[in-house]
Amino acid sequence: MHDTPPPEFVELLDVVRGYQRSRALTVAAELGIADLLADGPRPADDLAAATGTHAPTLYRVLRALASIGVFSEDADRRFALTAMGEYLRRDHPLSVDPAARMFGAEYEWRAWGELAHSVRTGETAAVHALGTDVWEYRRRHPEHGEIFDATMRTFSRADNAGLLAAHDFGRYGTVADIGGGTGAVLAAVLSAHPATRGILFDQEQVVADAGPVLRRAGVADRVDVVPGDFFDTIPEGADAYLLVRILHDWMDEEAARILRGVRAAMAPGARVLVVDAVVGPPNEDPAAKSLDLMMLVSVGGRERTEAEWTTLLTAAGLDLVAVTRATPNKHVIEAVRV
Numbered sequence: 462m463h464d465t466p467p468p469e470f471v472e473l474l475d476v477v478r479g480y481q482r483s484r485a486l487t488v489a490a491e492l493g494i495a496d497l498l499a500d501g502p503r504p505a506d507d508l509a510a511a512t513g514t515h516a517p518t519l520y521r522v523l524r525a526l527a528s529i530g531v532f533s534e535d536a537d538r539r540f541a542l543t544a545m546g547e548y549l550r551r552d553h554p555l556s557v558d559p560a561a562r563m564f565g566a567e568y569e570w571r572a573w574g575e576l577a578h579s580v581r582t583g584e585t586a587a588v589h590a591l592g593t594d595v596w597e598y599r600r601r602h603p604e605h606g607e608i609f610d611a612t613m614r615t616f617s618r619a620d621n622a623g624l625l626a627a628h629d630f631g632r633y634g635t636v637a638d639i640g641g642g643t644g645a646v647l648a649a650v651l652s653a654h655p656a657t658r659g660i661l662f663d664q665e666q667v668v669a670d671a672g673p674v675l676r677r678a679g680v681a682d683r684v685d686v687v688p689g690d691f692f693d694t695i696p697e698g699a700d701a702y703l704l705v706r707i708l709h710d711w712m713d714e715e716a717a718r719i720l721r722g723v724r725a726a727m728a729p730g731a732r733v734l735v736v737d738a739v740v741g742p743p744n745e746d747p748a749a750k751s752l753d754l755m756m757l758v759s760v761g762g763r764e765r766t767e768a769e770w771t772t773l774l775t776a777a778g779l780d781l782v783a784v785t786r787a788t789p790n791k792h793v794i795e796a797v798r799v
């Protein structure tokens with residue numbers, strides 16, 4: 462017997478209870494607590510008054526978050542932002558606030574509640590839970606669409622430096638960002654390469670919000686914004702076709718359809734640049750493997766090993782020519798027409 466519980470037991474229980482922290486963080490994000498602390502520490506009662514919440518209960522949530530470093534608490538029950546908590550501010554360029562509100566949104570919880578359904582049937586949990594896929598769900602609930610797009614902007618900003626270091630985009634005259642969201646990746650690419658032009662392609666209601674992102678980066682005059690469905694048409698004539706966090710949203714059949722459309726649109730010498738995870742060996746790479754579960758539950762897609770990428774690209778008439786790590790869990794997978 463042990464005097465204290467064995468570390469493996471403690472660690473496993475911590476995994477079991479992981480959702481409780483996540484939930485607390487989402488509630489703090491929904492209440493905008495980090496923004497209320499932007500000018501300095503405030504007492505819990507003050508925060509409760511500002512958010513219209515039950516003071517003793519808000520205090521318990523905040524002290525739990527302070528115990529894991531999101532906020533700090535002093536002896537007078539005043540809370541302040543920590544280095545970690547700063548990322549919850551909505552005005553932070555790498556704000557985690559939209560991610561906290563998206564992953565903690567009620568529709569995501571319903572989807573994750575159906576993981577066992579996915580495991581029994583192989584079906585997408587979100588479709589089972591919501592009666593529609595998440596893209597359609599977000600079209601019907603634009604407020605969730607906006608939170609999703611903001612989450613993608615944060616992810617892009619976090620990954621952009623690694624992406625630009627991993628691949629020389631300066632060699633392309635025109636880069637088409639397919640499923641480019643509100644343009645955060647393309648803005649970074651074009652800012653770094655003033656002679657390159659861009660095409661931003663995504664769903665109509667998504668590219669509608671791209672203007673401010675492109676203007677802030679000073680690249681709007683070099684971008685053609687094209688709304689559309691990547692299962693129908695892909696804009697022609699670019700030298701590079703960038704697909705960032707796109708193909709992992711889809712199973713092989715749909716992913717190959719998107720790639721075939723890109724292949725048909727591209728000039729013979731053009732490149733396809735897929736930016737996604739490349740799943741590592743057994744017992745490693747928890748980031749890609751948990752992202753893979755997210756794809757399973759939420760969108761009905763998957764992360765892929767290098768062998769699986771090769772198979773998928775081959776099925777679309779493309780040859781994988783290089784794989785370069787851009788960030789700890791994102792690679793640039795380069796392909797050309799066979």
Ligand SMILES: C[S@@+](CC[C@H](N)C(=O)[O-])C[C@H]1O[C@@H](n2cnc3c(N)ncnc32)[C@H](O)[C@@H]1O
Nearest residue numbers: 613617640641642663664667689690691705706
């Ligand atoms: C995971 S996000 C990635 C966004 C962006 N590439 C990034 O990394 O920030 C997937 C994108 O695919 C877009 N998308 C989904 N279905 C689409 C379709 N049928 N046609 C065009 N875009 C689509 C979504 O609107 C979303 O912007």
